Structures are given as C-alpha cells and as structure tokens.
Amino acid sequence: MLSLPSYIAGAAVVTDRWIDVFNPWNGEAVGRVAAIGNDQLHAAIEAHRAAHEPLTRYERGRILNEVRGLLEARREELARLITSESGLCLRETRYEVGRACDVFAFAAMEALRDDGQTFSCDISPTGKARKIFTLREPLSLVAAITPFNHPLNQVAHKLAPAVAAGAPVILKPSEKTPLSAVRLVELLYEAGLPGWMLSCIHGDLDVVTRPMIRDERVDLVTFTGSARVGKEIASTAGYKKTCLELGGHSPLIVLDDADLDLAARLACEGCFRNSGQRCTAVRRVMVQEGVVEEFTKRFLALAKTYLCGDPTSEAVLVGTVIDEAAAVGLEQAVQDAVNRGAKLLLGGQRRGAQLQPTVLADVPRDSTLGTCECFGPIAPIFAVRDLDDAIEYSNATPYGLSSGIVTRNLDLAIRAVKGIKAGTVNVNEIPGYRLELSPFGGVKDSGLGIKEGVIEAMKFMTTVKTFSLPW
Template sequence: MPVFTVRNPGTGEPLGEVPAHDATQVAAIVDAAQEGQRAMAALPAHEREALLRRVADLVEAEQESLARLLAAENGKPITQTRGEVQAAVRIFRGYAGEATRLFGRQIPLDAMPGLERHLAVTMREPLGVVAALVPFNYPVELYAHKAAAALAAGNAVVVQPPAKCPLAVLRVAQLVEQAGAPPHAHQTVVGDAAVSLRLAGSAGVAAISLTGSTAAGRAIAKAAGLKKVYLELGGNDALIVCDDADVEEAARAVVLGRLARGNGQICCAVKRVYVQRRVHDAFVDALVAQATKLTVGDQLLEPTDVGPLITEDAAERVEQAVQALVHDGARLLVGGTAQGAFVDPAVLVDVPSDSPAFAEEIFGPVAPVARFDDPDEAVRMANASPYGLQAAVFTRDVSRALSIARRLDVGGVVVNGSTALRAENLPFGGTKDTGGYREGIHDTVLDFTRQKTVVVMDAFK
C-alpha cells in the first residue's frame, strides 16, 4: 500500500508515514460504516453522551503531546495548537450535551378542521453515514465539530484528515476507539481528492461535511448529487476602520487576527483592510510597528508568533500574490518574502480596490490596506467580494457599527475586534461562495439528523 510521508513543513524532517487509501478502497470502508451506524443509532442518548465525554477526557489527558504533534506537522506555533486542542475538548463535551437534547415536537392537529382528535409528534433520527472532510489549517478543531456532531446524533462517521498533516487527527481517532465507540462507527481514510470525490458519490454516505476551498466545495457538491452537503468554504474577510476608531486596537486586530494567527492560513482571518482616510496614516504606522515585532521561526518554540506555512508551494503562492498586488499599484511596506515554507508578515498600502489579487483569498500572513472616504463606500467594497464569511468594523459609534453590520453581506460581523473569531457555540459560516452553511454545536447536531412525523389517529376521545 502506498504511503504519505508527513513532514515538518519548516524543516522537512519526516514525522511519520501514513498508509494512503485509494478510491477503490472507499467502498469497503463505507460498507463497514453501515454496521457502525446501526450500532450508534441503537445507543441511548445517555450512552452517546458518555462516549463523547470519555473521548474529551482522553484528548485532554494528552493535550500537550497532541499540541506538539499538531504544531510539528501543521506549522502553527505551539501556543496556538494548544488552544486548538483545548477547543476540541470543549467541542466534544459540548456535543455530548447536545446528544441528550435532540428534541422532537408535538404539533397541534386541531389547527386543521376535521383533525381535532388526532395527535402528531416528530422525532429526530440519525441521517446514516456522514463523511467528514477535514482541512489542514485547523484539523483537530474542525474534525471535532464534524465527528462529534455525527456521533452525538447517532450516525457513523468516515473522516478524511488532511493528507499533509493527518497525525494528530489519527491519534484522536485512536482515542475515540479507546473510549469505546462501536466497531466501524468511526473510521478514517487518508487519501487525495479522488478519495474525497468517491466518498461524496458513495451511495452508502448520507451526508458530506466539508471545510475547504470553494473549488473543492463545488466539486464535492457536484459529486454528491442529492445527498445533504454542508460546506464551509473560502473567505476574504474585510475589516473596516472608521475615523473614530481606536487605531492601535484596530491594528492589533489585524496582527492577532491575520498575521499571527494560524500563520495567516485561516478562512476567517482579516484579509482586506479598509481604513477611512483621516486615520489611515496613523493606522498604518501602528500596524507596521506591531507587525515588525512578530517573531517568525520554529513553531515548536514558545516565543514564535508565525511559523511555516503548510508547504513551500503555499509560501510561494503567497509571495506571488504579494507581487501581484504590487504590480497592480500597491506599495509593500514590510515583509512578503518567502524563504522555504516561511513568509515574513507583509503590510501593503495604496491597494487598488479593483485589484484582482485583492479580490482573491490570500492564504498567508498578508495585510493589504485600502483607503475609503465614506462608510457606505467601505460597505460597497466589502460586499463586492464573491465571498461572505465574516467582517469586522471598528468604531466608537454603536449605531454606526450596527448599521454597517446590517448592510454587510456576510455570515458574521465582529464589532471592534478581529474576524478571526470562532466560538464553538455560535453558528459559523457565510454567504455567496463561502457555501451558505452554518456550523456550530447547537446547529450541526440538528443538521446531522432528520425529522420523522408520527400521527396517532383518534388519540383523543
């Protein structure tokens, strides 16, 4: 069987080899999942809850080793991977609680003439087998959202971890087995895009949950046909800085929410910055001052703010995007150079709002800044993007903030903070090419069920 060699993206050091499945092996995995699904569906809600709590406890007991493994294979600084593993623990515990809150409804049939004596109730049932396609940037956290939700609702799940950094997810999968999941209720398959498409097209898969690029989402949706498809795709989040904003805090939001968060490889990172002309220069000065203090280097060292991107090719694409912005008329003030898989955090100004490179999602530590004169203009430019994940607005005027938030065509708006905010109990997702889905503890577990209506004739005498 062929293997994927997993490497530290910063050093190239091999971290392990993982057997690679091919598309022809997917059928047997999905067939086995049917047995696992029946076993999960037969578990009472309190047993599903207990299973997920045991998983959370086991992950928590290994959180430091998991964080180090994730940092080594993924490139995010160790301080951030610790937070990701802690989030996964909370997510498993959150879905454990949701397993016991899959409520049905009693629907009054006396609303219809002639049906007054009958009773109607609904019940929540599992969908079947869920395919969970996990991205490389936050693999453990996003895996938890998909796998824990599927199991909480009584489904089986087939997880495809990211091929470039599967090790931490595969270790958590072992902990799920150790916690006592029924055989074949939780399986993993490591492979390329052909495997993803085979999963999506499999007759034995009832639903597909993907976090990834918009191009991948389109391909998966096409392969899935009439199955349920849950897509959380690309983003090009805008941050709008009004002339009454605290520019130091606004600059910090860009640094912490873009340049020094996930090495800039986050769908909900700040990727476009629009600053009102009167405070533009002060904002840029603050942003450059903060950006130049960031430490780029070994992701396993505590002081590191920015580690390597997932591959050298990814870093090269970011450098090319910076060069495209400069070609379109932007001025590069700092950073933007790739060295191996590392990219120095970049700040660009005078970015033309109509630059094609500005409209695309740049997946790395790059902060392009454009000016605006009126907030209506900033809203128009923000909405011109094909993506609609999140946006942010900095202003001291609450009415202005809420008015702008209402007009932004996005899934979430953060006032006086970074768009790189995701709390597991909030619905997370966006509009337009971002996919339209909302993922979160209270939403996903319901999405992974179907409603059945039961009518009892002549229930009332």
C-alpha cells in the first residue's frame, strides 16, 4: 500500500493525519496520503508568493517535454495505479495516460510561442509615431482543484498550462483518487520544476480547501467537478478569477438520415466509456421516431459486447464507478425511469460499486435520467419528432456543455450547431471529442463560459500588459 506525502513547494510533508484510498472494485485499501493543516497551507502560499527568478520559455518547454517522456516511460505503471484507485478498466486508464502525454506535449509547444501583439499608432488621424505592444505576465498563484473521474488527465490540464505560462500552482486533487496526482507532481519535480512553482496538498474541506479558495493571495481558482460545488466555489472565492468546468447532460441526436451503425457505435462509446463518468458523456440518446426501432436494435447488439467486470482484466470494457454510494444512486435513477414506464432492455444490475452497462427505451423526459446528470454507464433512449424537437429538448436542462448529432445532411448539422446552447456541438462524433489543445467549456450550469484546453488555460493564468514606444 502506498503512503504518499503532501508536497509544500517541493518538500515532502508527512503528518499524523492520513486520508485512505480504497479500490472501488474490491474495497481494498490501495494507499493513503498525508493531510496537512492550515499552518502548512499558509506556508505553501507564502513560499509561492515569494520573489523568484522566473523560468525562461526554453526552461518551461524543456521541463514539460521531459514530463511527457517520463509519462510515456511509466504508462503501464500509472495506468494500473489509476485503475486501482478509480475502478476504471485498463483500456480507459492507458488511454488517459496517453491523453496526459498530449497535454504536456502541447503545453511544451505553447510555452515557446510568443503570443504578444503589435499595433501601429499611425492608423488614426490623431495617431502618433508610436507602436503599442502587448505581453502576458503569469498570475502570482493559481489554486487548482481536480475531480476523481480523470485523476491524471484533469490534473495535467491544470498543471501543464500553469507551468507553460510560468504561474505557480497549488494542487488539491480529489481525496478519492489522489495517488496518481501525487505521482504526476513527483514527475514534474524529477523533470526539474523548481519547488516554488508547485505544491500538492491534501486535507479537510474546512481546514484546507475553503481557506485556500478564500485566501486573497490566490489569484485564480480553477476547478473541475459538479455544478453544486462549482457554485459554492463561486460564492466563496470572492474577488478573484475563477475557471469552473462543471457538469453536463449531453445529448446525442440521431436523425432519420443517419448512418445507424455509426450512431450505435457513437452512442456506446459516449455512454459507456470511462464507466460513463465523463462530464461530456452521452446522457440522452435522442432518436428520430422513424428510425428509433432500427437504431435501438443495432445499439443493443453492440452494447451487449461491452463486457463489465474486473477492471484489471484485459477483456473488460466497463469497470466500476467511483464508489458503492454512487452506484446505488444510479440504480435508483434507473428504477425511477422504469417506474415511470421506461423499458429496461439491458443491464440495470449492480454489484457493489459496479453497475452493468444499462440501456432503456421509452424513457420519460421528466424522469431523473431525463432531467439530471447521472454519472454512470446508462443509455436512456428518447424518441424525438424532428430536429426542432431534439434541439428544444437538448436545451431543456440547466446544463450546456457538449452535444453531438449524427446526420448526412449538412444543413441540418449546421442548424444543430447554431441552435443547441452548449459549448461544443460535434457532428458525426461523440459529444466529448476534443483535442487537449482546443478550447473546451460550457455555459449555464456547465460553467461560466471560460474555456479550458491548453491555449485557453494559459490565457486565463496570465494577464495582458500593454506598453508603447516611440516609433
């Protein structure tokens, strides 16, 4: 069993208070992390706010590239660690390490890019013989709070842009999956990142997390997680920048001209990958009435191939959700739909923290599955009359993160892009498709419209300074 420290500005700190981490598949203790107190939080903030010689662009790029190489070299070790603390199957955790490698590779590229602007002042009748220039300066301190569902890649999306921008960061990973986060922090130190650039802390909500969010010495709080917690952070943070990447209730719209084999594959991948624990997962499969029967037949046949079981088995495609309590809540949501008239076509059975891939037809729109984000491998199918009906229902929930549409008609695809109120609309692809470099974020209860992705995160972790010179 791993016993890992908190890190305060590069120094390992072990206390007599531990947070235990359990394997959701078998309930075994797989590790623990040392919890700090408020005094140590204060010491971390002071260490990061102290004056330091900034890293050059070359140094930041070199460190980020080195981390990418270290991740590649330890891909299998890290994948198995993520599986042990999250219950995700090895297919998902190996894929996650690969995504994290992309994050660091792209951040290394962007660290070298000078994104300053130049403006000639003689373009105005009253202009002078001057030029105006811009440059970006890093924030003094970023607080990053990450969720359990992508315990390595979500951390990478906070830390790599911060390093690329030159902004010191205090990381507070999820207490349910902190082990892989600590290992990533150790790789950053190994690659040569100075301690004053990064801390990784664990501790109680009222002792560590809320005081860090409120502290006026923190310039930015970046958080990925639920809408409920995100709104609490927004009200707690006070006068500072916040980047809130929150929940979703993403639709996959299947029109009557769609390639139904493609639609079935996208629905399976969108609903069941990562045990359905993605904020961009497909939560509502909306199928036009004329093809709903044929789509359901093809979808059901493919869904039956998504083997559920021991996440360490190479054949398994769906592991557990994060804990038994989460699985119980999913089970209740399925039962609510059945009680309201939905037909259970596949799955629905729970074993501990594992819920089998579940498919339901004729799901009422006012059911829990139709209105709420249910974070698990569930595929509720809703019949829609036409694209207008689908767009209206897509927009009917408080969320607006991602969406997808399957159609051969470009005009209809463009109507969906324009009509769906969400941060992403993907055509003939799952709602969650993205590059680690491209902008990503939602509206409404899915976030404040501020984007993640390496480039956008770097922008938000810096401020623009303008200066002018005679020319």
